[in-house]
Amino acid sequence: xxxxxxxxxxxATFVHHAGRTTxxxxxxxxxxxxxxxxxxxxxxxxxxxxxxxxxxxxxHSPLAIDFPGHGRSGGLDxxxxxxxxxxFAGAFLDKWGIARAVVLGHSMGGAVALRLALERPAAVRxxxxxxxxxxxxxxxxxxxxxxxxxxxxxxFFRDAYSPKASPEVLxxxxxEDLKTDPRALLGDLLACRAFDAEADLARIAAPTxxxxxxxxxxxxxxxxxxxxxxxRGATLCRVAAAGHMLPLEQPAALAGAVREFLGTLx
Amino acid sequence: xxxxxxxxxAGAFEHPTRWAPEKTELQIMAESARGALADCGLSLRxxxxxxxxxxxxxxxxxxxxxxxxxxxxxxxxxxxxxxxSFLAHVSHAAAAVHAGLCEVALILYGSTAASNALxxxxxxxxxGRDPAAAFVGPYGLTTVGSYALVARRHMERYGTRSxxxxxxxxxxxxxxxxxxDAKMRRPITVADxxxxxxxxxxxxLLDCCIISDGGGALVVTRAxxxxxxxxxxxxxxxxxxxxxHQELGAPDLLTIAxxxxxxxxxxxxxxxHADLDLCTVYDSFTITVLATLENLGFCKPGEGxxxxxxxxxxxxxxxPVNPDGGGLSSNHPxxxxxxxxxxxxxxxxxxCGPRQVEGARLALxxxxxxxxxxxxxxxTLVLGRD
Numbered sequence: 151x152x153x154x155x156x157x158x159x160x161x162a163t164f165v166h167h168a169g170r171t172t173x174x175x176x177x178x179x180x181x182x183x184x185x186x187x188x189x190x191x192x193x194x195x196x197x198x199x200x201x202x203x204x205x206x207x208x209x210h211s212p213l214a215i216d217f218p219g220h221g222r223s224g225g226l227d228x229x230x231x232x233x234x235x236x237x238f239a240g241a242f243l244d245k246w247g248i249a250r251a252v253v254l255g256h257s258m259g260g261a262v263a264l265r266l267a268l269e270r271p272a273a274v275r276x277x278x279x280x281x282x283x284x285x286x287x288x289x290x291x292x293x294x295x296x297x298x299x300x301x302x303x304x305x306f307f308r309d310a311y312s313p314k315a316s317p318e319v320l321x322x323x324x325x326e327d328l329k330t331d332p333r334a335l336l337g338d339l340l341a342c343r344a345f346d347a348e349a350d351l352a353r354i355a356a357p358t359x360x361x362x363x364x365x366x367x368x369x370x371x372x373x374x375x376x377x378x379x380x381x382r383g384a385t386l387c388r389v390a391a392a393g394h395m396l397p398l399e400q401p402a403a404l405a406g407a408v409r410e411f412l413g414t415l416x
Numbered sequence: 417x418x419x420x421x422x423x424x425x426a427g428a429f430e431h432p433t434r435w436a437p438e439k440t441e442l443q444i445m446a447e448s449a450r451g452a453l454a455d456c457g458l459s460l461r462x463x464x465x466x467x468x469x470x471x472x473x474x475x476x477x478x479x480x481x482x483x484x485x486x487x488x489x490x491x492x493x494x495x496x497x498x499x500x501s502f503l504a505h506v507s508h509a510a511a512a513v514h515a516g517l518c519e520v521a522l523i524l525y526g527s528t529a530a531s532n533a534l535x536x537x538x539x540x541x542x543x544g545r546d547p548a549a550a551f552v553g554p555y556g557l558t559t560v561g562s563y564a565l566v567a568r569r570h571m572e573r574y575g576t577r578s579x580x581x582x583x584x585x586x587x588x589x590x591x592x593x594x595x596x597d598a599k600m601r602r603p604i605t606v607a608d609x610x611x612x613x614x615x616x617x618x619x620x621l622l623d624c625c626i627i628s629d630g631g632g633a634l635v636v637t638r639a640x641x642x643x644x645x646x647x648x649x650x651x652x653x654x655x656x657x658x659x660x661h662q663e664l665g666a667p668d669l670l671t672i673a674x675x676x677x678x679x680x681x682x683x684x685x686x687x688x689h690a691d692l693d694l695c696t697v698y699d700s701f702t703i704t705v706l707a708t709l710e711n712l713g714f715c716k717p718g719e720g721x722x723x724x725x726x727x728x729x730x731x732x733x734x735x736p737v738n739p740d741g742g743g744l745s746s747n748h749p750x751x752x753x754x755x756x757x758x759x760x761x762x763x764x765x766x767x768c769g770p771r772q773v774e775g776a777r778l779a780l781x782x783x784x785x786x787x788x789x790x791x792x793x794x795x796t797l798v799l800g801r802d
Contacts, residue, residue, distance in 0.1 A: 164438070223438075224435060226434060299608065299611075300611075300620070301613060302613065
C-alpha cells in the first residue's frame with residue numbers, strides 16, 4: 151500500500167493510504183467517496199487494515215494511521231489515554247484538512263472512535279466499531295506488565311484469533327505485533343482499562359455499524375452487543391470464522407459489510 | 417612533538433531521537449552534523465575532513481556520505497573497528513589536523529538499529545569470513561554468549577556475583593532518569609535485574625544494553641582555532657588503540673584491549689587514574705563495564721565486582737561512569753563509541769544539568785569494538801578542559 155508521513159502534534163505519523171504517491175507534505179487525493187479513517191487496536195498498527203484499504207480504494211478514500219509509539223510512527227510510548235488518542239486522531243484530520251470522515255476502530259481503536267464521535271460529532275460522519283466494546287476488562291495487563299519488567303518473553307495471544315485462523319494469518323499477526331514496543335502495548339491496555347463509555351452511548355448521533363466475530367471471547371462479544379443496543383439505530387454484523395483479530399482474519403467479509411454501510415450513509 | 421593538547425573537540429551533538437523509522441541513517445547523520453557544527457558556530461563549508469563508520473555502511477560508505485552531504489573533504493577516514501571506531505576517528509583526526517592534512521574534521525554516526533529490528537546481541541559476532549566467525553560461528557556462539565563466557569570466567573576465578581554486575585545496570589538507570597533523552601528512565605533495583613529473564617547465563621535481560629535508533633557528531637580542529645569558536649574547547653590529551661584476539665588459540669578472556677589502549681592514552685596525557693573526574697565506557701553488557709574498568713587500571717584484576725558496588729561509579733561517587741545512562745539505559749544504536757566522547761565533552765563543558773559531574777576537568781572515554789571473548793578492538797581518549 152502507498153504510505154507517507156504526516157507530522158501530527160510533533161510526532162512523525164505513519165499514514166497508510168490508497169491514493170497515488172505524493173511529494174512530502176502534499177496530502178494524497180481524498181476525493182473518492184467517503185474518507186474512511188481506520189484506527190488500530192492495542193499494540194497494533196495500521197498495516198492490519200491493508201486488505202480493507204485495498205478493497206475500499208476503488209470507490210472510497212480509506213486511510214489508516216499508526217498511533218505514536220506504534221508500527222512505523224515516531225514516539226516511544228503509548229499516548230496513555232483514549233482521550234489523548236482521540237485528540238490525536240482529530241489533530242490528524244485537521245492536519246490533512248479532512249472536515250468529516252467515517253471512523254473505523256478496531257478494539258482500542260473503536261474506543262478512540264467513540265470518544266472522537268462524542269468530542270467532535272461534526273467530524274464523524276459514521277462509525278464502524280469492529281471487535282470493540284464500551285468498556286474493557288484489562289485482562290492482559292498483568293501478563294504484559296511482566297514483559298515490560300523484563301521477567302517474561304513477549305507472549306503471542308493465540309486466543310485473539312479464531313481456532314480456524316490459518317498459519318499465514320497467525321504469522322502476519324505475529325510479525326505486526328513485533329513492530330510495536332511492549333511498553334506501548336502496556337500503555338494502551340492501561341488506557342483501555344480506564345475507559346468507560348457505557349453511559350455515553352445514547353449521546354452518539356453518528357450512523358453506526360458494529361462488527362463482531364463469532365469466535366470473539368465472551369466479554370468482548372457482550373460488549374459489542376451492548377454497543378449495538380446502546381447506540382441509536384446501530385446495526386450489528388456478525389462475521390463467521392473470526393476472533394478478535396477480525397480485520398486480519400476476515401478482511402473480505404469486513405470490507406463487504408463496510409461497503410454496504412457506506413452505501414447507506416445519507 | 418606529542419599531539420597532546422594541540423587539538424581539540426570543538427563541537428559535539430547527540431541526536432535526541434531513540435526511534436526514527438521515518439528517517440534514513442544518512443538523514444540522522446546529516447542532522448547530527450548540523451547540530452555539532454551549530455554547536456561550535458561553524459558551517460559545512462568549513463569542513464575539510466570526514467570520518468564515519470556504520471553497521472550498514474559498505475566499503476565505499478564514507479564516499480557516499482560525502483556525496484550525501486555535498487562535501488569535498490581532503491581527508492577521509494572510514495576505519496571500522498566496531499563500536500569503538502569513533503574514538504579512533506578522534507585520534508586519527510587529531511593526528512591529521514596536527515599534521516595539516518585537514519583543518520576541521522567532522523566525525524559522524526547514524527543508525528536505525530531499533531526500527532530496522534537489528535538483532536545485534538543475539539546475532540553472530542564478527543564477519544563470516546574471518547577465522548573466528550568461520551570456525552566458532554557454526555557452533556552457535558552469539559555476541560551475548562561470548563560476553564556471558566567472560567562474565568562466567570570472572571565469576572569462577574574471582575567470585576564475582578550477579579548482584580555486583582546488576583549494580584552497574586541499576587546505576588546506569590539511575591543516571592538515565594536524569595537524562596530527558598534517555599530511552600529507559602524508570603528506576604530499577606538489583607532484584608529487578610536478577611529477576612529479569614536469563615538471556616545467556618549469567619547475563620539477564622537487564623544486564624544487556626538496549627537497542628535504539630540514534631546518531632551523533634563531533635567536530636575536531638586545532639586547539640588555537642577551537643578557542644575562537646562558540647563553545648569552550650575540550651582538549652585531546654591522550655589517545656590509544658588496541659586489539660585483542662584469540663592468541664593463536666590460547667586467549668585469556670579477562671585481558672581485553674582496554675589494557676593496552678588505556679595505558680597508552682593515560683601515558684600520553686601524563687594523567688593518573690586519581691586525576692580523572694569521570695569516565696565514559698562502553699556498556700554493551702554489564703560485564704563490559706567491569707572488565708573495562710579493571711583493564712584500564714582503575715582497580716586490580718578481580719576487584720571489579722567490589723569496585724562497581726556501593727555507589728562508587730554513580731554520580732556523586734568516586735568515579736562517575738556514563739552519567740548519561742549509557743547503552744544500558746540511554747541509547748545504543750548498534751555502535752555506541754561516539755556517544756562516549758560526546759558525553760565526556762558535554763560534562764567537561766559543564767552542560768549536563770542535573771547529571772553534571774561537579775567541576776569536571778578530566779575525563780576518560782573508552783570504547784570496545786567487536787566482542788569480548790573473541791577478537792575485539794579498544795580505543796581510549798583522555799580529554800580535558802583547556
